[in-house]
């Protein structure tokens with residue numbers, strides 16, 4: 001093996017950090033198996049053969065959004081065909097159905113609606129908590145939290161405080177896209193800046209909320225933009241320790257307005273997941289979101305440093321509106337089978353990674 005990989009192996013074995021130039025070198029390398037082997041080693045050191053999944057349900061309460069990110073096929077304007085906002089009764093019915101089916105988590109995000117008041121979200125949380133108290137509510141991206149702060153004229157701290165009080169348990173990692181300004185200006189010019197995303201997340205961590213982090217990859221970004229994104233996340237995690245999982249989201253190009261984008265190939269997906277594992281030494285969990293990756297790549301990624309397969313999901317709009325060809329729904333048995341057939345041990349977790357059952 002080359003000196004480059006020998007040196008990286010020595011670092012992984014010694015628990016030393018890889019630097020930005022090395023991460024870039026990995027993105028430029030064609031040796032997918034060498035990268036995967038190192039990432040598998042790094043993962044095995046912290047997670048052994050155990051692979052997590054959870055039983056969850058996604059609810060997207062509205063697709064109406066004042067931002068029109070070019071990569072998003074989900075969002076609509078208030079006048080557009082196909083726009084919707086779920087009534088509270090429908091949301092509660094979906095939540096109750098999830099709880100009855102053994103779900104432990106609701107994952108709830110939506111567009112930035114121009115008319116819904118902040119109270120809508122507070123009432124939604126409180127009503128779910130009253131109706132289905134067994135569900136952990138993981139909801140709202142940092143982008144939505146910033147929007148609520150602008151809507152109400154309140155600080156981020158205050159908005160988070162009120163949401164927590166109403167029943168918010170943790171936050172997902174969406175809205176990060178690529179944090180660097182050059183890419184953001186092209187694919188989501190109206191969205192909050194990368195710096196603001198990090199500020200809101202830091203505030204959530206300080207207020208005791210755990211969050212995830214994502215990276216949308218495979219559109220117009222260069223490898224250096226990915227490394228810069230990972231760099232900023234690792235630095236914030238050093239400060240707060242509040243991130244649970246990192247989730248690289250493979251871009252789905254259908255019905256979007258990203259010129260020339262063709263979607264993410266299997267090699268790039270596996271490489272990106274593996275490099276994330278190697279670079280983000282302070283993130284315990286790297287999640288393969290099978291909705292965007294497809295089941296086969298998500299399964300193979302378990303041998304490339306990934307230790308989490310997300311959940312049962314049930315109903316998914318963001319990836320499927322953009323052409324994702326995965327199913328929308330997996331059973332617990334499907335997830336266990338995928339994990340077992342990769343030679344790993346399936347472990348059902350709750351949102352905060354407490355282990356519920358080993359299969």
Ligand code: V47
Nearest residue numbers: 071072172173174175212214216249250251252322
């Ligand atoms: O923020 C939008 C992305 C995100 C597309 O934290 C797209 O556990 C691919 O964040 N192709 C929402 N991706 C999804 C998300 C998520 C999913 C699963 C688990 C967790 C978690 C978080 O989806 C958005 C955006 O980055 N997205 N359009 C698209 N065409």
Ligand code: SF4
Nearest residue numbers: 065067069072075111
């Ligand atoms: Fe709106 Fe989020 Fe879609 Fe951007 S990614 S248009 S903020 S729903």
